[in-house]
Amino acid sequence: MAAAFAVAALALAGAPSASAHTPSSPAAQAGNRPNDIPCYTSFDPGDPEGGSMVQYYNNCSPETATVCAYDIEDNYRHSDGPKTAVHGQIVKWYWSTTTPGHHYTTRFC
Numbered sequence: 001m002a003a004a005f006a007v008a009a010l011a012l013a014g015a016p017s018a019s020a021h022t023p024s025s026p027a028a029q030a031g032n033r034p035n036d037i038p039c040y041t042s043f044d045p046g047d048p049e050g051g052s053m054v055q056y057y058n059n060c061s062p063e064t065a066t067v068c069a070y071d072i073e074d075n076y077r078h079s080d081g082p083k084t085a086v087h088g089q090i091v092k093w094y095w096s097t098t099t100p101g102h103h104y105t106t107r108f109c
Helices: 002-014
Strands: 040-044 053-058 065-071 083-085 090-095 104-108
Touching: 040 104, 053 065, 053 083, 053 104, 065 090, 083 090
Parallel strands: none
Antiparallel strands: 040 053, 053 090, 065 083, 065 104
16 A cells, blocks of 8 residues: 555656646756766657657666556556666656646556
8 A cells, every 4th residue: 555655646646747838858858868868757848739749767676667658637648558677777658749738657567
């Protein structure tokens, strides 16, 4: 039960999310170089306004993580299903379109 709470807390409260109101993303500021992608969740661009977006998960944890990309408002999991990342590995999802005003996040799955 504690693990489920931790996952929910990360997914809804602790993980960054992209929206129409998110300032320039860390991934965009980093120029998308793998060593410059910040830990855990980031987006490029951070405010796609209905356009395409790349979502990154950089696993800075010493543990292996299996993660999924989500549109929070629709509770839609990206079709490029679960991805497993070992420590230091970056995985990404490409959203060909986004929904203006929606928020996107990464959840353990």
